[in-house]
Amino acid sequence: MRARAWGRLHPVLQGRGAWARHDGLLPIVEATIIHLDVDHLPGNRSPQPLWLWFSGSDIDTAELNLLWRSYLRRFDLEHTFRFLKQTLGFTRPRVRTPEQADRWAWLIITAYIQLRLGRGLVHDLRRPWEKPLDPDRITPGRCRRGFRHLRRKIGTPARVPKPSHPGPGRPTGSRSGPAPRHPIGKNPTKTDTPKRDRNKQTG
DSSP, X not given: OEEEEEEEEOOOOOSSGGGTTOOSSOOOOOEEEEEEEOSOBTTTBOOOOEEEEESOXXXXXXXXXXXXXXXXXXXXXXXXXXXXXXXXXXXXXXXXXXXXXXXXXXXXHHHHHHHHHTGGGSOOOOOTTSOOOXXXXXXXXXXXXXXXXXXXXXXXXXOOOOOOOOOOOSOTTOOOOOOOOOOOOOOOOSSOOOHHHHHHHHO
16 A cells, blocks of 8 residues: 655635635635555455545654544444444433433443453354454454353342242132223303302392
């Protein structure tokens, strides 16, 4: 892979869109253009050139390598957020306050960290079409499948549940009768006047 960069370049801004209400001359936005060229890709795929935009003007070789490597890690970030939302239920609760949202976010992060730390302690319960992985490379989704077996080994800080007994039930020899029915009262109409009101009117 070859990475090249051109610094202090700027686009030709137009007086529309975000700059429609800008007064005076449009500013000069300097940036760096990064070009990536790959010789070959896995699966004998034909590589296509990749162009990246960086808002900084001057970068060195170390920053250049960090930028294009960070861009390639965006797939891992997207899959992580997808796992948090669809599997761990990050967007499932209907929180009402920002404090509740923060607590729920930290709970989801804690659960995700547990799945990461427990990779070497669970068995890889993979699907028939999935490839076997090393214990230190098991994904959080595959670790979640065997996490229930790990939970039995490490225990829980909760107390042992108290034994419960069934209720006494119906007395011996009794039968269930029909459900009680209560008469439904009618609201007095406008023409019906109570006796007290009639006496006051006649008096």
